[in-house]
Amino acid sequence: MANVTVVDNNPLKSIAIDPIAPLAIGGTANLVATGVFADGTKQDVTDVATWTSADATVVTVSNAAPTRGQVRGVAAGGPVTITATVQTASGPISGTVSVTVAPKKLVSIQITPTNPSLSPGQSQNFTATGTYDDGSTGDVTQQAIWASDTPSVLTIVASGATAGRATAVAAGTVSISATVEGVTGSLQLTVMSVPLVRIVVSGDANTIIVGTTQPYKATGQYADGSTKDITTSVAWSSTNTAVLSVSNAAGSQGQATGIAAGTANLRATLGTVTGQLAITVSDKPLRSIAVSPNPLDNLVVGLTRRLTANATYGDPPNTIVLDVTTSASWTSSDSSIATVGTSSTTAGQVTGVKAGSTTVTATLSGISGSATVNVTNPTLTSITVTPSAASVRAGRSVSFTATGNYDNATQIDLTNDVTWTSSDTTVAQVSDAAGSKGVATGVAASATPVTISATYRSVSGTASLTVTAPSIVALRVTPTSATLDVDQT
CATH class of the missing domain: 2.60.40.1080 (Immunoglobulin-like)
Structure with missing residues (x-):
C-alpha cells in the first residue's frame, strides 16, 4: 500500500478522479485518485482511499489490494457515481467520478x-x-x-x-x-539470442529540482546494431540516495526524484550491463509557470490534446527551465467546455466537451500558469490515410498517418485518435496502441495488398499495404581474419 504523508501545514484539500470511457459488461478499468494538497502538490492516493459504488448492481469497485480502485461493469446502465474517500485529521475528503456500463459485446x-x-x-x-x-x-x-x-x-x-x-x-x-x-x-x-552490449540512459533534463520528479528512459543497444526501450526491464539505482531517488515500481520505473541539492549518477542495469547519466539536483526557487500552447485553438469536441507546463526556477541570468507537466496540479475554469487530466499519466491532457472557451491552469507550489482553450464542434466528413499505398518487406514496419477533414474546412491530425485495423492480420498487422498507433508491420509476403483502415466515430479512411518477401542485402563473415596451421580447420 502506498504511503500518503499529511502534515498540519500542508493538508489534503481535494481528490480528483480521471473520467473513463464506458465499460463493457464484464469489463474492468483502473481508476486513479489524485490528492491535491494545500500547496498545490499532488500525490496518488488510490491505495489509501476507501472506494464505494452508488449502485453495485451496475458497477462494482474493489477495495482489495492489488486491485483497489478497479471498477467492473455488471449490467448495462448508469451513470453510477464512484467515490474515493481519504480520512484526514480534519475529516473525510472525497472525490467522485461517473461510470457508465454500455450494452456492447x-x-x-x-x-x-x-x-x-x-x-x-x-x-x-x-x-x-x-x-x-x-x-x-x-x-x-x-x-x-x-x-x-x-x-x-x-x-x-x-x-x-x-x-x-x-x-x-x-x-x-x-x-x-x-x-x-x-x-x-x-x-x-x-x-533472439543477440546479446545486450550497452545501455543509454536519457531524459528531457539532466537537472531536477528538490521535491520534483522527472521520468528517464533506458535504451538497450545490441550486438547486431538494433535498439530497444528497456526502461521497464532494467534495475534502476542512484549513486547518492541522499540527493536523488529513483523508482523501480511497476508503472513508474525510471522516475527520479530530487531529495537535496547535489549530484548523483542515475543508473540502469540489466544483467552485467549498466548505463548511467549524471544528474544535478538544484534547490533554486520556483518563479513562474508557462503553459503551452497558448491559446490551444480548434480543439474538436471529443478529441484530447496535451498542454505542457514549463517552470522557471531561479533568477536571471542563472535560471533553469523544466517540464513540470506531470507534477503540476491541473484545473479547468469550465469543465462543461473542456476537462483536463490530473493523474501522472493524463496530466495536461485536455478533452473538448462542447463548443466554447475555457481557461486551463497548472499550479505547483502556489505558482500558476494558464492557457486559453477554444473548443469547436465541426462535423467530420472524411479521413485521409497517408501514404495511400505502401510496400514493406516481411518483418519490417511502415508508419501511416490519419488526417480528419471537417465541414468547416479544417484538417486535424487524428493518427492517435482513430482505431487502426488490418484487413488480414496474417499478412500485416497495424498497431492501435498508444505510442505506436498507425505503425504497420509485415508478417508474411502476399501478392494481394492488405487494407489498412483508420476509423473515428463511424467515419473511415483506408490505404493499401503490400508485403513482400525479405531479401538479403548484405552478408557478414566472421572472424574477419584468421591464422591457420597446416591441417588445421
Whole structure:
C-alpha cells in the first residue's frame, strides 16, 4: 500500500478522479485518485482511499489490494457515481467520478506491441485492446487471462496487477494469447539470442529540482546494431540516495526524484550491463509557470490534446527551465467546455466537451500558469490515410498517418485518435496502441495488398499495404581474419 504523508501545514484539500470511457459488461478499468494538497502538490492516493459504488448492481469497485480502485461493469446502465474517500485529521475528503456500463459485446482482441525485440532475461509489458460490436475499443489487459504456449522460451503473468508482463527465457519462437469472455487474441514472437552490449540512459533534463520528479528512459543497444526501450526491464539505482531517488515500481520505473541539492549518477542495469547519466539536483526557487500552447485553438469536441507546463526556477541570468507537466496540479475554469487530466499519466491532457472557451491552469507550489482553450464542434466528413499505398518487406514496419477533414474546412491530425485495423492480420498487422498507433508491420509476403483502415466515430479512411518477401542485402563473415596451421580447420 502506498504511503500518503499529511502534515498540519500542508493538508489534503481535494481528490480528483480521471473520467473513463464506458465499460463493457464484464469489463474492468483502473481508476486513479489524485490528492491535491494545500500547496498545490499532488500525490496518488488510490491505495489509501476507501472506494464505494452508488449502485453495485451496475458497477462494482474493489477495495482489495492489488486491485483497489478497479471498477467492473455488471449490467448495462448508469451513470453510477464512484467515490474515493481519504480520512484526514480534519475529516473525510472525497472525490467522485461517473461510470457508465454500455450494452456492447467484445468481438476481437489485439495484442501490442506487435513486433517486440526480446532477448533472454528481458521483460516486456504487453497490452490487450478489445474491439466491440459498436466499433469502439478499450484496454482489456488486466481483464484478460494471458498464456504462453512455450514457457521454456517465454513466460507471461496470467492475471493480476502485472497481467501481460512477459519475460524471455531462451531463444526461440513462442505464441502468447489473451482471452476475455471467450474471445482470444494471439501474437507470435521470436526471442533472439543477440546479446545486450550497452545501455543509454536519457531524459528531457539532466537537472531536477528538490521535491520534483522527472521520468528517464533506458535504451538497450545490441550486438547486431538494433535498439530497444528497456526502461521497464532494467534495475534502476542512484549513486547518492541522499540527493536523488529513483523508482523501480511497476508503472513508474525510471522516475527520479530530487531529495537535496547535489549530484548523483542515475543508473540502469540489466544483467552485467549498466548505463548511467549524471544528474544535478538544484534547490533554486520556483518563479513562474508557462503553459503551452497558448491559446490551444480548434480543439474538436471529443478529441484530447496535451498542454505542457514549463517552470522557471531561479533568477536571471542563472535560471533553469523544466517540464513540470506531470507534477503540476491541473484545473479547468469550465469543465462543461473542456476537462483536463490530473493523474501522472493524463496530466495536461485536455478533452473538448462542447463548443466554447475555457481557461486551463497548472499550479505547483502556489505558482500558476494558464492557457486559453477554444473548443469547436465541426462535423467530420472524411479521413485521409497517408501514404495511400505502401510496400514493406516481411518483418519490417511502415508508419501511416490519419488526417480528419471537417465541414468547416479544417484538417486535424487524428493518427492517435482513430482505431487502426488490418484487413488480414496474417499478412500485416497495424498497431492501435498508444505510442505506436498507425505503425504497420509485415508478417508474411502476399501478392494481394492488405487494407489498412483508420476509423473515428463511424467515419473511415483506408490505404493499401503490400508485403513482400525479405531479401538479403548484405552478408557478414566472421572472424574477419584468421591464422591457420597446416591441417588445421
